[in-house]
Amino acid sequence: MVAFVKELISFSTLLGGIAIVIIVTYELANRFFNYKIQPVDKLLKRYGLLLGFLVALASTTGSLFYSEIAQYNPCKLCWFQRILMYPLVVILGIALEKRYRTEVIRYGMTLSIIGATLAGYHYYLQRFGGSDTPCSAVGYAEACSKIFMLDYGYITIPMMALTAFTLITLFLYFAHKNSTKKV
Numbered sequence: 001m002v003a004f005v006k007e008l009i010s011f012s013t014l015l016g017g018i019a020i021v022i023i024v025t026y027e028l029a030n031r032f033f034n035y036k037i038q039p040v041d042k043l044l045k046r047y048g049l050l051l052g053f054l055v056a057l058a059s060t061t062g063s064l065f066y067s068e069i070a071q072y073n074p075c076k077l078c079w080f081q082r083i084l085m086y087p088l089v090v091i092l093g094i095a096l097e098k099r100y101r102t103e104v105i106r107y108g109m110t111l112s113i114i115g116a117t118l119a120g121y122h123y124y125l126q127r128f129g130g131s132d133t134p135c136s137a138v139g140y141a142e143a144c145s146k147i148f149m150l151d152y153g154y155i156t157i158p159m160m161a162l163t164a165f166t167l168i169t170l171f172l173y174f175a176h177k178n179s180t181k182k183v
Contacts, residue, residue: 048175116165
Protein backbone atom coordinates (compact mmCIF):
# COMPACT_ATOMS: atom_id res chain seq x y z
CA MET A 1 0.00 0.00 0.00
CA VAL A 2 2.82 2.44 0.84
CA ALA A 3 4.45 1.81 -2.55
CA PHE A 4 1.14 2.52 -4.29
CA VAL A 5 0.66 5.82 -2.45
CA LYS A 6 4.24 6.89 -3.23
CA GLU A 7 3.67 6.13 -6.92
CA LEU A 8 0.34 7.99 -6.86
CA ILE A 9 1.98 11.08 -5.33
CA SER A 10 4.82 10.97 -7.87
CA PHE A 11 2.40 10.58 -10.76
CA SER A 12 0.32 13.47 -9.43
CA THR A 13 3.47 15.58 -9.33
CA LEU A 14 4.19 14.65 -12.94
CA LEU A 15 0.64 15.69 -13.93
CA GLY A 16 1.06 18.88 -11.90
CA GLY A 17 4.22 19.72 -13.84
CA ILE A 18 2.38 19.21 -17.12
CA ALA A 19 -0.45 21.43 -15.85
CA ILE A 20 2.07 24.16 -14.97
CA VAL A 21 3.51 24.12 -18.49
CA ILE A 22 0.02 24.27 -20.04
CA ILE A 23 -1.21 27.07 -17.74
CA VAL A 24 1.92 29.19 -18.18
CA THR A 25 1.84 28.69 -21.97
CA TYR A 26 -1.84 29.63 -22.01
CA GLU A 27 -1.27 32.79 -19.98
CA LEU A 28 1.72 33.83 -22.14
CA ALA A 29 -0.33 33.29 -25.30
CA ASN A 30 -3.09 35.36 -23.76
CA ARG A 31 -0.75 38.19 -22.80
CA PHE A 32 1.39 38.40 -25.93
CA PHE A 33 -0.98 37.24 -28.65
CA ASN A 34 -4.35 38.01 -27.06
CA TYR A 35 -5.19 34.33 -27.43
CA LYS A 36 -7.91 33.46 -24.95
CA ILE A 37 -10.03 30.35 -24.68
CA GLN A 38 -13.08 31.64 -22.82
CA PRO A 39 -14.07 28.36 -21.11
CA VAL A 40 -10.52 27.74 -19.85
CA ASP A 41 -10.11 31.31 -18.65
CA LYS A 42 -13.49 31.25 -16.93
CA LEU A 43 -12.74 27.88 -15.32
CA LEU A 44 -9.37 29.02 -13.93
CA LYS A 45 -10.78 32.28 -12.63
CA ARG A 46 -13.88 30.73 -11.10
CA TYR A 47 -12.26 27.64 -9.54
CA GLY A 48 -8.68 28.85 -9.00
CA LEU A 49 -9.16 29.28 -5.28
CA LEU A 50 -10.75 25.84 -4.89
CA LEU A 51 -7.99 24.23 -6.98
CA GLY A 52 -5.31 25.99 -4.90
CA PHE A 53 -6.96 24.77 -1.72
CA LEU A 54 -7.12 21.19 -3.04
CA VAL A 55 -3.43 21.25 -4.00
CA ALA A 56 -2.49 22.60 -0.55
CA LEU A 57 -4.63 19.94 1.14
CA ALA A 58 -3.16 17.13 -0.97
CA SER A 59 0.38 18.44 -0.38
CA THR A 60 -0.12 18.63 3.37
CA THR A 61 -1.55 15.11 3.39
CA GLY A 62 1.35 13.86 1.24
CA SER A 63 3.88 15.53 3.52
CA LEU A 64 2.36 13.85 6.55
CA PHE A 65 2.28 10.53 4.68
CA TYR A 66 6.01 10.69 3.95
CA SER A 67 6.99 11.56 7.52
CA GLU A 68 4.46 9.57 9.54
CA ILE A 69 3.80 6.48 7.40
CA ALA A 70 6.80 6.15 5.07
CA GLN A 71 9.03 7.22 8.01
CA TYR A 72 11.13 9.78 6.09
CA ASN A 73 12.69 12.24 8.53
CA PRO A 74 12.25 15.80 7.25
CA CYS A 75 15.35 17.97 7.02
CA LYS A 76 15.54 21.61 8.07
CA LEU A 77 14.45 22.94 4.65
CA CYS A 78 11.57 20.45 4.58
CA TRP A 79 10.35 21.90 7.86
CA PHE A 80 10.45 25.43 6.47
CA GLN A 81 8.44 24.28 3.45
CA ARG A 82 5.91 22.64 5.77
CA ILE A 83 5.66 25.87 7.76
CA LEU A 84 4.67 27.61 4.53
CA MET A 85 2.37 24.86 3.14
CA TYR A 86 0.31 23.81 6.16
CA PRO A 87 -1.23 27.25 6.84
CA LEU A 88 -2.29 27.46 3.19
CA VAL A 89 -4.92 24.80 3.86
CA VAL A 90 -6.45 26.98 6.59
CA ILE A 91 -6.00 30.31 4.78
CA LEU A 92 -7.43 29.08 1.49
CA GLY A 93 -10.17 27.17 3.28
CA ILE A 94 -11.22 30.40 5.00
CA ALA A 95 -11.03 32.25 1.69
CA LEU A 96 -13.43 29.72 0.17
CA GLU A 97 -15.96 30.57 2.87
CA LYS A 98 -15.58 34.34 2.59
CA ARG A 99 -17.28 36.41 -0.08
CA TYR A 100 -14.48 38.97 -0.04
CA ARG A 101 -11.35 37.07 -0.92
CA THR A 102 -8.81 39.49 -2.39
CA GLU A 103 -6.63 39.99 0.70
CA VAL A 104 -6.76 36.34 1.73
CA ILE A 105 -5.68 35.31 -1.77
CA ARG A 106 -2.75 37.74 -1.54
CA TYR A 107 -1.63 36.18 1.74
CA GLY A 108 -1.83 32.73 0.19
CA MET A 109 0.11 33.85 -2.88
CA THR A 110 2.82 35.33 -0.68
CA LEU A 111 3.26 32.07 1.23
CA SER A 112 3.22 29.99 -1.96
CA ILE A 113 5.78 32.18 -3.76
CA ILE A 114 8.15 32.04 -0.78
CA GLY A 115 7.54 28.27 -0.55
CA ALA A 116 8.26 27.76 -4.26
CA THR A 117 11.50 29.71 -3.94
CA LEU A 118 12.59 27.67 -0.92
CA ALA A 119 11.59 24.36 -2.57
CA GLY A 120 13.49 25.33 -5.73
CA TYR A 121 16.58 26.06 -3.65
CA HIS A 122 16.16 22.76 -1.82
CA TYR A 123 15.83 20.88 -5.11
CA TYR A 124 18.96 22.60 -6.40
CA LEU A 125 20.88 21.56 -3.27
CA GLN A 126 19.65 18.00 -3.61
CA ARG A 127 20.44 17.57 -7.26
CA PHE A 128 23.47 19.83 -7.78
CA GLY A 129 24.66 21.23 -4.45
CA GLY A 130 26.51 18.27 -3.02
CA SER A 131 26.42 17.10 0.58
CA ASP A 132 27.58 20.37 2.19
CA THR A 133 24.19 21.96 2.82
CA PRO A 134 22.63 24.22 5.46
CA CYS A 135 20.97 21.19 7.05
CA SER A 136 24.16 20.00 8.67
CA ALA A 137 22.98 21.68 11.88
CA VAL A 138 22.78 19.65 15.02
CA GLY A 139 19.31 18.29 15.71
CA TYR A 140 18.33 17.38 12.16
CA ALA A 141 18.54 13.70 11.38
CA GLU A 142 18.70 14.14 7.62
CA ALA A 143 20.85 16.28 5.37
CA CYS A 144 18.99 18.43 2.84
CA SER A 145 20.89 16.71 0.06
CA LYS A 146 19.56 13.24 0.94
CA ILE A 147 17.33 11.92 -1.84
CA PHE A 148 14.73 9.55 -0.42
CA MET A 149 13.22 8.79 -3.79
CA LEU A 150 13.76 9.74 -7.42
CA ASP A 151 10.86 9.06 -9.76
CA TYR A 152 10.61 9.74 -13.49
CA GLY A 153 14.24 10.83 -13.44
CA TYR A 154 13.60 14.13 -11.66
CA ILE A 155 10.86 13.95 -9.00
CA THR A 156 12.14 14.17 -5.44
CA ILE A 157 10.26 15.40 -2.39
CA PRO A 158 11.46 19.02 -2.87
CA MET A 159 10.29 18.84 -6.52
CA MET A 160 6.89 17.74 -5.25
CA ALA A 161 6.80 20.81 -3.01
CA LEU A 162 8.02 23.08 -5.82
CA THR A 163 5.30 21.75 -8.13
CA ALA A 164 2.61 22.18 -5.48
CA PHE A 165 3.66 25.72 -4.52
CA THR A 166 3.87 26.72 -8.20
CA LEU A 167 0.42 25.28 -8.94
CA ILE A 168 -1.04 27.06 -5.92
CA THR A 169 0.55 30.33 -7.05
CA LEU A 170 -0.86 29.96 -10.56
CA PHE A 171 -4.33 29.01 -9.37
CA LEU A 172 -4.39 31.93 -6.92
CA TYR A 173 -3.19 34.26 -9.66
CA PHE A 174 -6.27 33.41 -11.69
CA ALA A 175 -8.52 33.53 -8.63
CA HIS A 176 -7.14 36.98 -7.86
CA LYS A 177 -7.98 38.13 -11.38
CA ASN A 178 -11.56 37.09 -10.65
CA SER A 179 -11.74 38.61 -7.17
CA THR A 180 -12.37 42.34 -7.10
CA LYS A 181 -13.75 42.67 -3.58
CA LYS A 182 -11.64 43.23 -0.46
CA VAL A 183 -11.75 41.65 2.98
